[in-house]
Amino acid sequence: xxxxxxxxxxxxxxxxxxxxxxxxxxxxxxxxxxxxxxxxxxxxxxxxxxxxxxxxxxxxxxxxxxxxxxxxxxxxxxxxxxxxxxxxxxxxxxxxxxxxxxxxxxxxxxxxxxxxxxxxxxxxxxxxxxxxxxxxxxxxxxxxxxxxxxxxxxxxxxxxxxxxxxxxxxxxxxxxxxxxxxxxxxxxxxxxxxxxxxxxxxxxxxxxxxxxxxxxxxxxxxxxxxxxxxxxxxxxxxxxxxxxxxxxxxxxxxxxxxxxxxxxxxxxxxxxxxxxxxxxxxxxxxxxxxxxxxxxxxxxxxxxxxxxxxxxxxxxxxxxxxxxxxxxxxxxxxx
Amino acid sequence: xxxxxxxxxxxxxxxxxxxxxxxxxxxxxxxxxxxxxxxxxxxxxxxxxxxxxxxxxxxxxxxxxxxxxxxxxxxxxxxxxxxxxxxxxxxxxxxxxxxxxxxxxxxxxxxxxxxxxxxxxxxxxxxxxxxxxxxxxxxxxxxxxxxxxxxxxxxxxxxxxxxxxxxxxxxxxxxxxxxxxxxxxxxxxxxxxxxxxxxxxxxxxxxxxxxxxxxxxxxxxxxxxxxxxxxxxxxxxxxxxxxxxxxxxxxxxxxxxxxxxxxxxxxxxxxxxxxxxxxxxxxxxxxxxxxxxxxxxxxxxxxxxxxxxxxxxxxxxxxxxxxxxxxxxxxxxxxxxxxxxxxxxxxxxxxxxxxxxxxxxxxxxxxxxxxxxxxxxxxxxxxxxxxxxxxxxxxxxxxxxxxxxxxxxxxxxxxxxxxxxxxxxxxxxxxxxxxxxxxxxxxxxxxxxxxxxxxxxxxxxxxxxxxxxxxxxxxxxxxxxxxxxxxxxxxxxxxxxxxxxxxxxxxxxxxxxxxxxxxxxxxxxxxxxxxxxxxxxxxxxxxxxxxxxxxxxxxxxxxxxxxxxxxxxx
Numbered sequence: 001x002x003x004x005x006x007x008x009x010x011x012x013x014x015x016x017x018x019x020x021x022x023x024x025x026x027x028x029x030x031x032x033x034x035x036x037x038x039x040x041x042x043x044x045x046x047x048x049x050x051x052x053x054x055x056x057x058x059x060x061x062x063x064x065x066x067x068x069x070x071x072x073x074x075x076x077x078x079x080x081x082x083x084x085x086x087x088x089x090x091x092x093x094x095x096x097x098x099x100x101x102x103x104x105x106x107x108x109x110x111x112x113x114x115x116x117x118x119x120x121x122x123x124x125x126x127x128x129x130x131x132x133x134x135x136x137x138x139x140x141x142x143x144x145x146x147x148x149x150x151x152x153x154x155x156x157x158x159x160x161x162x163x164x165x166x167x168x169x170x171x172x173x174x175x176x177x178x179x180x181x182x183x184x185x186x187x188x189x190x191x192x193x194x195x196x197x198x199x200x201x202x203x204x205x206x207x208x209x210x211x212x213x214x215x216x217x218x219x220x221x222x223x224x225x226x227x228x229x230x231x232x233x234x235x236x237x238x239x240x241x242x243x244x245x246x247x248x249x250x251x252x253x254x255x256x257x258x259x260x261x262x263x264x265x266x267x268x269x270x271x272x273x274x275x276x277x278x279x280x281x282x283x284x285x286x287x288x289x290x291x292x293x294x295x296x297x298x299x300x301x302x303x304x305x306x307x308x309x310x311x312x313x314x315x316x317x318x319x320x321x322x323x324x325x326x327x328x329x330x331x332x333x334x335x
Numbered sequence: 336x337x338x339x340x341x342x343x344x345x346x347x348x349x350x351x352x353x354x355x356x357x358x359x360x361x362x363x364x365x366x367x368x369x370x371x372x373x374x375x376x377x378x379x380x381x382x383x384x385x386x387x388x389x390x391x392x393x394x395x396x397x398x399x400x401x402x403x404x405x406x407x408x409x410x411x412x413x414x415x416x417x418x419x420x421x422x423x424x425x426x427x428x429x430x431x432x433x434x435x436x437x438x439x440x441x442x443x444x445x446x447x448x449x450x451x452x453x454x455x456x457x458x459x460x461x462x463x464x465x466x467x468x469x470x471x472x473x474x475x476x477x478x479x480x481x482x483x484x485x486x487x488x489x490x491x492x493x494x495x496x497x498x499x500x501x502x503x504x505x506x507x508x509x510x511x512x513x514x515x516x517x518x519x520x521x522x523x524x525x526x527x528x529x530x531x532x533x534x535x536x537x538x539x540x541x542x543x544x545x546x547x548x549x550x551x552x553x554x555x556x557x558x559x560x561x562x563x564x565x566x567x568x569x570x571x572x573x574x575x576x577x578x579x580x581x582x583x584x585x586x587x588x589x590x591x592x593x594x595x596x597x598x599x600x601x602x603x604x605x606x607x608x609x610x611x612x613x614x615x616x617x618x619x620x621x622x623x624x625x626x627x628x629x630x631x632x633x634x635x636x637x638x639x640x641x642x643x644x645x646x647x648x649x650x651x652x653x654x655x656x657x658x659x660x661x662x663x664x665x666x667x668x669x670x671x672x673x674x675x676x677x678x679x680x681x682x683x684x685x686x687x688x689x690x691x692x693x694x695x696x697x698x699x700x701x702x703x704x705x706x707x708x709x710x711x712x713x714x715x716x717x718x719x720x721x722x723x724x725x726x727x728x729x730x731x732x733x734x735x736x737x738x739x740x741x742x743x744x745x746x747x748x749x750x751x752x753x754x755x756x757x758x759x760x761x762x763x764x765x766x767x768x769x770x771x772x773x774x775x776x777x778x779x780x781x782x783x784x785x786x787x788x789x790x791x792x793x794x795x796x797x798x799x800x801x802x803x804x805x806x807x808x809x810x811x812x813x814x815x816x817x818x819x820x821x822x823x824x825x826x827x828x829x830x831x832x833x834x835x836x837x838x839x840x841x842x843x844x845x846x847x848x849x850x851x852x853x854x855x856x857x858x859x860x861x862x863x864x865x866x867x868x869x870x871x872x873x874x875x876x877x878x879x880x881x882x883x884x885x886x887x888x889x890x891x892x893x894x895x896x897x898x899x900x901x902x903x904x905x
Contacts, residue, residue, distance in 0.1 A: 033773025053466025101524035283575035
């Protein structure tokens with residue numbers, strides 16, 4: 001198992017490098033112009049100077065290697081230095097965002113907590129809702145609970161978050177006035193009242209995301225439970241005289257969880273990619289928001305770096321999912 | 336209309352407020368203000384951004400020597416009076432201007448503002464490696480000289496009838512030498528702290544800046560007016576979308592001021608009905624137009640000849656066709672559908688300031704499709720079997736391109752219909768704004784290359800002087816391969832009379848005569864149907880009814896008088 005994990009890790013390195021090259025070149029060839037979003041009152045000669053000052057004058061390979069070196073070494077060191085207070089930040093240039101002219105790493109550090117809070121909670125609540133629903137739906141297949149559950153998850157899965165988000169805002173902030181429609185990113189939790197406010201302001205985006213995630217995962221859970229409920233070992237367990245509770249929650253659930261855990265693990269990178277649309281609707285300043293705004297204004301260093309981080313996370317969590325699979329299911333051993 | 340109401344409201348509020356309350360208003364007495372910019376602010380250094388949002392946010396920290404007020408008039412800001420020919424501030428030969436800073440001005444860190452800071456601001460922005468966005472404000476300057484601690488003289492290379500470009504307006508601010516001294520040229524972006532929290536002379540200082548997210552401001556303790564600013568703190572939120580921003584002011588009341596609400600007219604109307612806020616609209620020089628290509632964009636031509644003056648346009652070179660296209664467009668309808676209160680149909684190239692807008696071209700506001708058909712008949716275009724006109728076996732077909740944007744696509748569809756009715760077939764195309772407005776000479780899709788027959792976009796000029804804007808349409812200023820497709824004579828217009836008249840304008844110091852010349856140039860251009868003006872577009876913002884003192888200004892930053900905003904007590 002260990003050698004398998006190490007082998008996979010070793011394979012991940014060239015994968016990530018190839019991805020980095022593709023991401024960089026694709027964006028480099030994209031036809032956007034970072035000065036296109038400036039007002040037309042700025043003359044073309046000045047635009048050309050701005051482009052040169054952004055470093056666009058150098059050959060593409062030189063820029064790629066500089067960027068790679070900074071993404072893999074300089075920026076992580078700066079982030080680590082910022083988090084720990086150690087004096088390890090290397091000297092020299094950093095990846096600068098074209099729109100803010102400030103280091104990309106700093107912006108990412110500012111954005112990650114909001115994404116983790118809002119999107120992470122949405123994912124967590126989604127899982128917490130989905131698992132019981134999936135179990136009950138499968139156990140009582142075709143009951144009214146199953147039918148309602150199926151209907152809700154179909155709605156949750158097929159109605160896009162930009163629709164549910166706006167409906168939530170309309171109902172809960174405009175009509176009822178319960179929750180703020182905008183996320184206050186400067187809010188600090190100090191005492192009970194400010195904690196209540198924090199709960200209020202993340203309630204709606206979390207609810208929207210939880211609904212979406214729950215509908216997806218509950219379907220997986222239900223299908224996986226159904227597969228197992230008809231197995232011979234279940235009949236044996238019942239014949240032995242085990243109670244229904246023990247049969248379902250101990251035997252069936254544990255076996256059904258194997259594929260579901262994999263699905264959940266593979267889904268974790270989406271927590272980081274942030275729910276781009278949901279973040280924008282509720283004005284949550286997460287990573288997804290940073291990414292989409294950078295795309296709008298052709299801020300390629302920002303887009304390249306964030307996309308690359310996502311790529312690394314996806315590779316990593318796929319690996320984790322595979323390893324978990326082996327640990328959970330003793331029948332599957334890779335070596 | 337709406338502006339007037341808002342202004343009257345403000346005036347009424349000031350008059351109705353009891354005198355005692357007026358006297359009580361002092362620095363910080365209005366508490367906290369919430370501003371929402373749905374396009375978030377990226378940096379507080381306008382020289383490194385060039386965007387309007389950054390310029391607006393920076394304008395409450397960094398200030399110019401003089402700025403334009405809401406009437407478009409010059410107002411002294413860090414000086415006591417505007418230098419003119421009469422008071423000797425502008426030299427007789429029109430080659431220099433001398434500014435004298437007000438006595439006792441302090442930076443927000445308590446140090447005095449001196450002429451060295453002004454000179455430094457010039458050096459900072461003109462550094463060849465800096466990529467300063469407002470470098471054109473400092474074009475044509477020989478040197479900037481500090482005469483004494485408070486006096487600065489700008490020497491121009493040439494005769495400059497309008498010397499009010501450098502250090503005038505929110506794009507040409509004074510920055511502190513001590514703070515930016517080590518941030519010149521290529522090192523400018525390295526000074527993140529300075530760029531995010533510049534030390535300024537304005538009513539507020541940055542206490543917290545998160546790029547593309549939120550800015551927190553507190554009142555500047557060293558602001559030159561002791562009783563201002565009235566709001567103690569400001570949260571300047573960014574992000575979300577225009578609808579969300581409008582909702583926060585009009586419906587939920589979470590925000591006090593929202594910027595740039597380009598929304599469908601009926602959406603705004605509906606939200607405004609909630610009664611919490613007022614829409615503020617005023618009109619500046621921004622105008623949506625259709626450019627007609629005078630050169631042949633045919634893909635059969637080689638790339639370095641396509642869209643150049645070597646090949647005149649086979650259809651649009653005929654003025655009768657151009658006039659017919661103009662006559663067929665229903666500008667009133669377009670304005671109503673696309674912009675509502677935020678637009679006015681127009682037939683002029685120069686739509687503002689009011690004194691420079693020509694009164695001579697309003698005929699185009701009336702749609703006359705019969706006349707349009709007559710003109711096309713005269714030009715030899717005969718109606719074919721499918722209703723599309725044909726001449727010498729060639730169909731009257733135009734490629735119409737613009738940027739991707741809901742309003743523009745509506746306009747395209749309506750205009751396509753209008754033109755179809757006079758027998759012109761139009762193929763529509765829309766291009767991502769990041770590509771269309773880019774200036775990459777390698778891209779075939781930029782508005783500069785204009786490899787289409789007609790295209791639609793909006794343009795404007797900075798400040799109140801349209802001279803540089805009119806200059807763009809001179810012969811030889813067109814984008815072409817020799818200039819890497821740079822140039823702003825987008826439609827490749829070329830008229831020696833126009834050039835001669837412009838040359839006269841560029842030398843004319845007398846304001847009245849300048850106005851006449853601007854109107855004459857405008858008339859010559861639009862009566863030649865060189866392009867088709869459609870809509871004069873206003874600036875649209877929204878303010879909560881509880882905030883007073885706001886005067887929308889289209890000639891400068893919208894926050895030009897931020898220090899005077901206050902909370903109306905209920």
